[in-house]
Amino acid sequence: MRSKIAPASRLKMTGFLFVLLGSVFYAAQAFPSADEAMLNYTLNVTLDINHSKITGVARIPVSKGQELKFSTGRLRILRASLDQKELTVPKQDETLRILPPYEGILEIEYEGLFQEPPSQFQFGEPSSIIAGQGVFLTGSWYPKPEQLCLFHLTVSLPEGYETVSEAETINKVTKDGKAVFTFSFPHPLGSLDLIASNRYKVVKEDFHGVEVYVYFFPEDSDLIPTYLEHTKKYLSLYNQLLLPFPYKRFSVVENFLPTGYSMPTFTLLGQEVVRLPFIPETSLGHEILHQWFGNLVYIDYKKGNWAEGLTTFLADHLYEEEKGRGVEYRKGMLISYQSYVNEKNEFPLGEFIDRTDEASEAIGYGKALMVFRMLKRMVGEKRFYEAIKYFIEQNRFRKASWEDIEEAFEKFYQKKLDWFFRQWIDGKGLPDLHLVGVKVKPSGAKFEVSFTVIQKGRVFMLDLPVSVYSHLSKATNVFHLQGEKEQLKIVVDDVPDRITADEDYDVARMLSIDEFPPVIARLIGDENRMIVLPPRGVEIFQDVIDRFKEKGVSLSEPEQIKYIEPGTSSLLILGADNPVVAKLYGSVVVRGGFGVLMKENPWNRWKVVGIFNARSKEEVGAAFQKIFHYGKYSAVSFDHGVNVYKEIDQSTRGITEELLKKAVAVEISTLKTLPDVVAHGAGKKIIYVGETHYLFPDHVMELDIIKDLHKRGRPFAIGMEMFQSPFQKVLDDYIGGKLDEADFLKGTEYFKRWGFDYQLYRPILLYARSENIPVIALNIPQEIVDKVFRSGLDSLSEEERKSVPSQMDFSDEAYKERLKKVFLEHRDFENFKTSSFDFFYQAQILWDEAMAESVDQFLKTHPHDQMVVLAGSGHLAYGSGIPKRTARRNGYDYAIILNNAALEKGIADFVLFPGDIPGVTSPMLMVFLREEAGKVEIAGFPQESASEKAGMKVGDTLLAIDHTPIHTIDDVKIDLLARKKGEKVRVRILRKGLLGSREVNFDVVLP
């Protein structure tokens, strides 16, 4: 019957509460349970402000044998009598029991002291107080019976006081320095409350037969017009939507205590919050609606509190809908539900009594409003309001339950709704829907999209809207689901590109991972949390550590965190410079004196990582507690406790799957040629050129770009994926003319480490050497990447870890998805069978990050240079591999040029189509070789081998090709580089025989 805006301790602490709890208000006081005869209760009290004292007399006509129980709290009962004859009444445990021996007038005299300041409370109530700052009396400030009463209250106060209680009329008589107030409320009530102050400025207006009062303190009297206006607006809204306002009088009363209550005929708003804009705009409307739901129709708490959900639905949610933000509001509710509610704290909506924590709020307000939303969609708007009006009419001044709501709706819907209420009110949880097996096929001139909706866990009956989008149209069907698996289809007129289920959040359901952004609520709601301590300055974060310790958390040093954590806990990382941040995301920016940045855990998207950063202990002290009210945000920042930044990460709307790709088109008149491309790229610090390694035309393009750039005269270097950084000195010596080609190729172990025909790269390196353009080895040693591919980053030795960049960003989900496809395509390859996707992914990221670091290091030491980076297209497409990782390190601008890539948005700045350009491949001996102890032996032959035809055999050792002695496979490859196809060579081999080995010569015409 009363509802409360918010726990006062939170208000006291922050003055901010409403922002975050989003103006969710709740009814708190359990209603008398017994449905006994109503009492006619006359109460006269006198308040002695200076002594914090109340004295009073209660008079109640009683009948013989009618057992009465009064809750007396801390009151002192002075005397009890029946028709003036004193009764002996044992007082026990804050309860007074009376069994009248005969019919008569029961009179109870009492007194009480209410001097303590209100105690700190959370999700509770402030206690009563009589003091100079004001009077607030609630609960047992009079002998409070269990049953509903008709109250007749008279209060005597010093002159100058104004006072409010549940009343349709208040009469005031001033005499002898005293003000005597008489209240009348001609309806049954569960309890009385009293608020008084000698500082109220009172303004009254008549509004369609209702006397509207505003009681504000002088310092806030400028707000009176705003509150009057909004009060009239809400009264008129609900007069039309529901039934006329039930009382003759309504007051908005400012309270010196941080309360937000709604009692019959008045609402009490704490002084700390009345200036917040959303209090008159949203919270006041919510409280006024409680005049109908809770204060006119009472709540039968034994059967659950339906009033908060219904009030939130027709107040907070309705206002958001009117502003066009209904979808976001409902999605926010579902995000809260999924963040805070888990298997342990979940309960059926029918068991909701009161908000005691975030989880109960998510159920009693959030889930409940979604249930009313579904009910409204099912029965239709007109019948919805008819049923609600009927429900109010039938239950005026009565305790009502979900069953009464069900009955009202069945009457107007003309169908049984038992299934709906049992499912949503009696059952726990929300449906978990999945869209699988989505297929598109042509159907005549149209397209048919077929799919299956699976419900995991408990199966619900529900109406699911599903839309299929195409570039020309959108088709929406609402499917009535009732099974665990439903095969469905939608026919659309033209090529469908996207399917989305429940895009408007019409269904109370679990969100898919793409709809569920990493927000602070997920960190607060996760029961398994680990704090990663900062490498230094732990004292700055002591408040954070202490607070989360209370809530249960384990502590870890940064070194203890592996690359792949099992993903069973969410992480709270202290310090944006924490090495664990670098290990997961490369680097992040957390703004403000104190800030929190939420990210998905890249190894388990259902877990989150919160990065807490602070300039000082003072900044933490001023802001940290506030984050608990900023649960819906992914990033928040504060300066000296003032919020300066807040943002929610993007997430998908609805359960969505992409269907057929939209056709892309190129405007032919805008086609460019290579010089245009270089002209654009030349202005950038870094030009990335992507290749398919074995295609000659790609390398011709690369060299063309290099030559064009060189002619422009600015210094630049060529960065190459094909060489590994430990061999930089060899590269330098070759470019500097200190080494010949053969020694360069041997020195960089080119054939072993890269292996593609050197003719592909030879022109580029020859040109670089002749023009003295530095070539930078970008790659990390192959051995390390191989080891990570086989057994993960965590398997590297201390020594090997030195080659691993300290910054590694694993959070690019789109890149991860593309790499997953690559991994699955290669799954049948022998070496892939020994790996796992996580290891494969780590190896790829290691590779990219290492190359990005090499690019960055060169540019740091050569700040005036540009760089052309040559790498496989996979490392460059969409910027995901190297480009964005370099930019994260230095912020330089760049252009990406790919060869023969798919034309897709964002894939590159330019895609070149070089056409057929002939290349010169090296001739081959057509033998498989193996190298052992300085000997090169024939291990086998491919089909149609010229060497085999010439007479060579498996097991022969190669000694020389013409005059070139052969000791290594490199010797063979280097010798062949200089030869042409069709050339005849003499190969000298050593053949083992029964009588010892002998040398033999063979002439081979190189194919």
Ligand SMILES: [Zn+2]
């Ligand atoms: Zn409420």
